[in-house]
Amino acid sequence: NIVYLNGSWVAAEDAKVSVFDRGFLFADGIYEVVTVYSGRPFLLDEHLQRLQRSLKALHLQHALDLDYRQLIAQLIERNQVDNGLVYIQVTRGAEAQRSHLPQTEMTTPTIFATVSPLTPHWDTPEPVRVCLLEDIRWLRCDIKSISLLGNIMLKQEAANRGGAEAILHRNGSITEGTSANYFAVRDGKLWTAPADHLILPGITRIWTIELARQCGIEVIEQAFTVNDLDTLDELFLTSSSREIQPVAQIDDKIIAAGRVGPITQRLIEAFHDSKRRHLEQ
Numbered sequence: 001n002i003v004y005l006n007g008s009w010v011a012a013e014d015a016k017v018s019v020f021d022r023g024f025l026f027a028d029g030i031y032e033v034v035t036v037y038s039g040r041p042f043l044l045d046e047h048l049q050r051l052q053r054s055l056k057a058l059h060l061q062h063a064l065d066l067d068y069r070q071l072i073a074q075l076i077e078r079n080q081v082d083n084g085l086v087y088i089q090v091t092r093g094a095e096a097q098r099s100h101l102p103q104t105e106m107t108t109p110t111i112f113a114t115v116s117p118l119t120p121h122w123d124t125p126e127p128v129r130v131c132l133l134e135d136i137r138w139l140r141c142d143i144k145s146i147s148l149l150g151n152i153m154l155k156q157e158a159a160n161r162g163g164a165e166a167i168l169h170r171n172g173s174i175t176e177g178t179s180a181n182y183f184a185v186r187d188g189k190l191w192t193a194p195a196d197h198l199i200l201p202g203i204t205r206i207w208t209i210e211l212a213r214q215c216g217i218e219v220i221e222q223a224f225t226v227n228d229l230d231t232l233d234e235l236f237l238t239s240s241s242r243e244i245q246p247v248a249q250i251d252d253k254i255i256a257a258g259r260v261g262p263i264t265q266r267l268i269e270a271f272h273d274s275k276r277r278h279l280e281q
């Protein structure tokens with residue numbers, strides 16, 4: 001496995017960063033994940049835009065100019081990736097001493113990229129169980145920060161309760177999962193939380209909204225509420241690695257008779273069609 005680190009291509013086991021890196025000390029950094037199908041990155045422009053947005057939010061000016069498109073192309077080529085997940089991480093870099101306040105605007109960011117294998121879905125995934133938990137994370141979930149402690153604690157709690165994911169609520173509104181967005185189906189319409197500071201603006205979320213509109217399904221970008229959960233017809237999660245993941249159960253409440261509902265199924269098929277078109281381009 002050949003990884004990229006600060007301008008060099010090295011074997012994964014030889015890639016080393018300083019213990020004074022602010023990513024290590026403070027989780028002062030951001031990341032991005034892009035799926036690769038048949039050697040070609042999927043929805044790349046959208047991912048690169050989000051990466052730029054994250055870098056700007058942290059004022060990581062020096063990392064803005066790198067040609068990430070070329071970096072990803074090289075990563076795929078050097079590792080001969082067919083289907084995979086590209087991971088890019090940028091931290092503020094190493095400084096002489098540990099200090100909350102970044103010491104200088106001139107600190108060189110640490111830029112790391114790697115790729116791991118992925119088996120793409122071409123059939124309908126098995127529906128999973130999720131757990132309803134209170135969203136304990138910070139108020140800038142729109143930044144794809146490497147500081148994921150809240151997400152990890154919640155994912156662990158969901159796993160302890162036998163859930164594959166958590167569905168998070170804040171002040172009565174459902175925000176998202178710990179590493180996925182959600183769509184609720186009611187009366188043939190889709191509901192998903194608005195892309196504000198309380199959720200990560202998922203690329204798969206945006207793509208699903210686009211596919212739904214193409215299918216003539218109305219999408220309401222308004223959070224589904226905990227009180228409305230009883231009126232739910234279907235529920236699914238979206239993320240780059242999971243694509244569209246049907247949900248069969250929230251805690252002990254069964255949804256869509258534990259099966260994949262018709263709207264979810266239609267969107268899964270539309271998603272697969274869009275991947276086929278991507279491969280043919």
Ligand code: PLP
Pocket residue numbers: 033151176177178179180181199200201202203204205238239240241
């Ligand atoms: N929400 C959170 C908190 C995430 O970590 C992720 C992805 O890992 C998503 C949503 C889904 O985003 P995307 O569709 O861009 O993978």
